[in-house]
Amino acid sequence: MADTLKNVYEKYKQSVRDHPDKVGQVETTVRLLSYLVAGRFGNSQVLSELMYTASNLLVLLNDAILKQKSKIVPKVPVSQERLCQLLTVLEYVEVFVEITAMRLWTPLGRWLVIAAIQIAKAALRFFLLVKYKSGIQPTPPIAPIDRGSLSMSGAEEEDKEISQAEEIIAGIEQHTETKSPVTFTLKRSGKTVRTISAAPAMNMRTWSLSNLQTGVKNQRQQLTPTVLNRQRVWAESIHIAKPLIHLASLYACGFSSWKPWLLSCGLDVTSLCMMGEPDDLNVNEKAELRRRTFMLLFYLLRSPFYDRYSQAKIIFLLKIFADNIPGMSLFIKPFMEYLPAWQKVYFYIWST
Template sequence: MMAELLQNVCSKYKKSVSCNPDLVGQIESLFRLSSYIIAGRCNDSQVLSELVYSASRLMILMNDMILQQAVKIVPKVPLSQDRLMRLLTVLEYIEVFVELAVKKMWGEVGRWIVVTVIQLAKAVLRFLLLIWYQAGIQPTPPIPPLDREILKRSGKQTDLLVEDLLPENSKPQETFVLKRSGKVMRTLTAAPRSFCRTWTLPEQDDVENKMEYYQPSELCRMRMLAEGIHITRPLVHILYLSIKGQKSWKPWLFSCVMDITSLCLMGDPVELNPHERTELRRRTFSLVYYLLRSPFYDRFSQAKIVFLLKLLSDQVPGMGHLLKPLIEYLPYWQKVYFYLWST
């Protein structure tokens, strides 16, 4: 009885998501925004805020899967690889909340144990994807949120797949031109299903190209080494922290050298696919985070960043409402490991 009730609720939820993607997107945005509003409102606001934010990201991941199924989009990778990628994505989404919750319950020792376990699990999954499935350069997260607009157009095209099999002279007409005004109108037979219906005319652009699945580039030994360095860097950093302590410069310096070495060994990215080039640009930009990571932040960056934020908050009208909470939240944000050190 309970199983049937749960199955009925799941089917109704899938149907509501498929039929109302725009409304679902608005609810997701509201849910994510509420995590920022909660911050600083109560004693456990940081943990509660991260719980809401992680839940909103998991909701987006689940709704994306439902919409993909609704428009008959099948993953282009093996099912086992897709499951590994989804598991890794879930770990990326919940790691900050888990760190803060464990710290609240079991203190610093429990926090560092769970940080090490999560980083080890992520490294194992990434090495499986790299070596076993030849996944190439892996983005963070492995499954990014879908472009819902392109997905809706793809859903519109799936309704016409049967028509594409018909002879050319028997296909229903998609548009017609009004005699007096010359305005192009869409015929009723060309209207897509309700959940992906728009007021725009059928587009001639190739939606499949916009949602194209790029085969992972075959990495040479040098690039395999570079990706291996990138995957193992968090573990090496945690190991150095446990030996030298959090105030030592050696973990910070060694981690920075590993990131730069990995990017240098990748060489010219012109041969890589667009997704992989985007990921390398993200990794290059993420080097800026070293300015916010201790001990560099404690000694050099903190005073300058806080001074700049206070200056903007006092001099620019309206910026105080945005920057003052950021100034107050910055010390808490800077101490959370997964905010700054997660790959």
């Protein structure tokens, strides 16, 4: 049995490597079907979320296979990579697990499952922050890769260019161990010229050294987390702990109270303000802060604000679209029927 499963998996990996475009089409189809199924029948919520979760896990698996094919080595230790994979899986399955627990168990069982998942996620994120200095952590930790940039020829050519640049830099470092100046400035023209003693070997010389050196450094630093100062560590810690604080406040104050809503929103705003200006952050960290800022709009769709202010206006706009735009009723009416259940689950994803 084990050999059969192993053979099936090996064949699947080979098919992913040989036909990445078709695999991407399958992933997209499964995800679109999850949207179309929602609200169509009684248990559509469970089936829709199962298909959506399966599509995310399928993307994660296929990305790992394609990375292995392209010989992309993680820039972090293996243990950290595995923790990020586990955290990503939790991010993908948490909604489906919550919906399943809501259907199978009592409300107490559902909230125990929610609490267990959020405690596990917070523990993993704190461990990554403290142990591995992971900096500003994205959600999910392992994002889908750009399939178009993973062709074998492109990857091999890029590795070759980086390797050549690193050889050039190594040659320069070897010839500058005596701490002699690498360049000097001409007095009359002000032009900067490289010294002869700092020149590498003949086979490594190039007229575009500074650009290559900068390119390699950018390649090395692109995925390197920024070292956070104390204030930013506290800001990231607040962001990580917010889901647990929100759950505790809901338990203490109840679902109809404004206190959990205000507390959670206040923690998100405080965390973003404490991060300060993102000028010194890398591209991925800036994108994550933009995502967190955008997610503040979700508070307009979370109870009790949604129940008292947003719901009537949203339903009114959806009815206008359904009645006046031909064909839109086929999509909007199932969505309107699914909206109450959708709002109760998706806008209580505590880590968003």
